[in-house]
Amino acid sequence: MLRLQRMARLLGTNCLRRRHSATLRSSTKNASFSEVLQLEDKKLMGIVFPLQGLEKYLAPDVNTSTFRIFNPSLHDIHRAEALFIPCGKHVIDYFSSAIRMDHTPQLLQPEVCFLGRSNVGKSSLIKALFSLAPDVEVKVSKTPGHTKKMNFFRVGKFFTLVDMPGYGYRAPQDFVEMVEAYLQERSNLKRIFLLVDGLVGFQKADHIAIDMLEEFGIPYVLVLTKIDKASKGVLIKNVLEIQDFVKEQTQGCFPQLFPVSSIEYSGIHLLRCFIAHVTGNLPIMNS
Numbered sequence: 030m031l032r033l034q035r036m037a038r039l040l041g042t043n044c045l046r047r048r049h050s051a052t053l054r055s056s057t058k059n060a061s062f063s064e065v066l067q068l069e070d071k072k073l074m075g076i077v078f079p080l081q082g083l084e085k086y087l088a089p090d091v092n093t094s095t096f097r098i099f100n101p102s103l104h105d106i107h108r109a110e111a112l113f114i115p116c117g118k119h120v121i122d123y124f125s126s127a128i129r130m131d132h133t134p135q136l137l138q139p140e141v142c143f144l145g146r147s148n149v150g151k152s153s154l155i156k157a158l159f160s161l162a163p164d165v166e167v168k169v170s171k172t173p174g175h176t177k178k179m180n181f182f183r184v185g186k187f188f189t190l191v192d193m194p195g196y197g198y199r200a201p202q203d204f205v206e207m208v209e210a211y212l213q214e215r216s217n218l219k220r221i222f223l224l225v226d227g228l229v230g231f232q233k234a235d236h237i238a239i240d241m242l243e244e245f246g247i248p249y250v251l252v253l254t255k256i257d258k259a260s261k262g263v264l265i266k267n268v269l270e271i272q273d274f275v276k277e278q279t280q281g282c283f284p285q286l287f288p289v290s291s292i293e294y295s296g297i298h299l300l301r302c303f304i305a306h307v308t309g310n311l312p313i314m315n316s
């Protein structure tokens with residue numbers, strides 16, 4: 030505990046301190062890593078490493094080696110967070126939207142996009158990732174099919190995040206042409222984050238999306254959303270089913286799943302670190 034509190038003090042940079050007061054104003058509790066470091070160890074681990082937090086509920090013979098393939102240090106997680114905090118010339122902003130590939134912006138930095146069924150929590154996840162940049166507006170809605178265009182957000186000169194429309198229920202009519210063309214032609218696309226609802230697990234539409242990504246040969250990673258809504262039992266069932274499927278039936282999927290809650294910020298700090306890593310902005314030795 031003392032060690033972690035000391036680390037919190039050590040990590041308190043000017044930008045972080047400024048952002049901390051913004052956090053308190055907008056009541057985004059635990060959005061910043063320095064706040065999380067003030068928590069007691071058990072709670073801290075549950076928020077920062079939610080997948081590993083499930084280990085104690087599993088039978089001893091369950092293989093959890095894939096739970097820590099991407100296993101950065103607290104220091105790496107803090108370093109990555111700095112990319113998500115606007116500071117001086119480092120600007121984070123919404124850039125533009127597109128409904129066709131030939132309307133997409135000419136942004137050359139590495140790019141990652143967020144894909145998933147309508148209402149799975151794509152926009153909310155991007156909003157949570159950008160919670161330390163309160164001027165960035167990301168629209169979320171409880172009505173499925175809210176995001177109609179590909180929305181591009183620029184993170185300084187480091188990378189771009191793209192919020193995609195959802196597939197399945199109330200998907201935009203031109204979804205397939207728009208998204209398939211983007212996925213196949215976007216040359217700076219480094220990783221796709223495919224979101225799956227933590228409450229209901231894989232649905233038919235998710236399997237169709239996985240088949241498409243496997244066919245295109247683009248590296249992707251699965252994110253399990255809304256984990257604050259699922260009981261431990263449901264969550265474990267969905268995690269194990271998905272991890273087994275990934276191991277047995279996929280080639281392009283990163284073997285570790287990333288559970289998140291965009292409301293409680295669980296998994297958000299680790300995901301910021303993973304995004305920094307896959308966009309080449311945070312070399313980490315053990316992944």
Ligand SMILES: Nc1nc2c(ncn2[C@@H]2O[C@H](COP(=O)(O)OP(=O)(O)OP(=O)(O)O)[C@@H](O)[C@H]2O)c(=O)[nH]1
Pocket residue numbers: 145146147148149150151152153154168169170171172173174175176177193194195196254255256257258289290291292293
């Ligand atoms: N409890 C909880 N609710 C969430 C979470 N993430 C998203 N939601 C809710 O789920 C609903 C849909 O969220 P969005 O982020 O708009 O979903 P989306 O995937 O962008 O949906 P489309 O744009 O329609 O494809 C909203 O009511 C959110 O508040 C979460 O982590 N926990």
Ligand SMILES: [Mg+2]
Pocket residue numbers: 151152153168169175176192193194195
């Ligand atoms: Mg959306």
